Amino acid sequence: MMADINYQVAELAEKARAGDRASLEQLVNHFHEEIFRMVYYRTRSRMDAEDLTQEIFMRMSKNLSGLKDAGRIRPWLYCIALNRVRDFHRKKRILSFFGTTTELDAVAQATAGSNNNPGDNVMQKEFRLQLHRFTEGLSRWEREVFMLRFVDHLRIREIAEALKKSENTIKTHLYRALKKFRENPGLRDLLRGEAL
């Protein structure tokens, strides 16, 4: 089933790379929600996530001809997305340095990412808060690898490709992140309650 989807996606990527607009649109539709979610959890702002997602797909359509293996479209797209998110945070830090955005904005955004989601329930807010607290306690690479593996559901090989690191390095970061996850009662209690 999964292999079928991967095959179809690779086929779409191949056609899109050859200039087929319909395939490109289908490819965008396939990844839209996934990439938006990935960006949302890294920016904690719906508006920023919308803008960045648009930019990511524009870049994807522009650079698709440079994709060597159509079967590797997912890690390739995540690589673009991660770079855009990194640029976003860098820009934000620069603006904050010049006083254009304040620390207060950052804190408000970090804790209240839910304000722009009217359909939120208490559990979802609590989950986001606990996830944020947990990932804040991880190093940059631990956080990125953990999120890509368990929130974005990338395989280790795909993470290695997206981050341009070896699989062993990815596993090491993942192991460290999981150790910290095991020591985090807040998030685990919430998940255990949900898993029952």
Add this chain to the structure above:
Amino acid sequence: MKSKDLHLDEDQVIRSVVDENDLSVSVRDHLSTCSACQRKKEQIEKELTSLGRMAKESAPLPRQEIRLPFHKPRGLWSWRPVFATGLAVILLIAGVWWSGLLVTTSGEKMTARIIGETENDRQLMAEIDALEEYVPYDFYPDISGESDPDYFVEFLEFVVPLE
């Protein structure tokens, strides 16, 4: 005791979650037969699966459609940043032009005032010159206290010698 009989410790359970193939063969063998160790591993995996599911449920859905380069031209509303920029440029140009006009107008007013003052000065100087040329003798005898006009001329020559 053989390693095959030893239960996996916390580190090994975590490693098995990351990638079971990274465990030694004996530990892997134990894991495949020990239900207690499998439960430990499955418990972590269940929590992580739950995390993935909750992450999906707790994130909002995108509202905007993705626009690709070959899509139709945008609607009027989506051109609002361009309109806003254009309007700002027009206002800026108008502002610069208006301020230039103000400077010109105030400059003209200033020139007119200077011309007026110069004219007044010129008239005053002309009056002074006229006074110098044609001294109104009739006024000054009162000052000198003498009624004799000749005395007055002498008096003036005494005060302001001509040579």
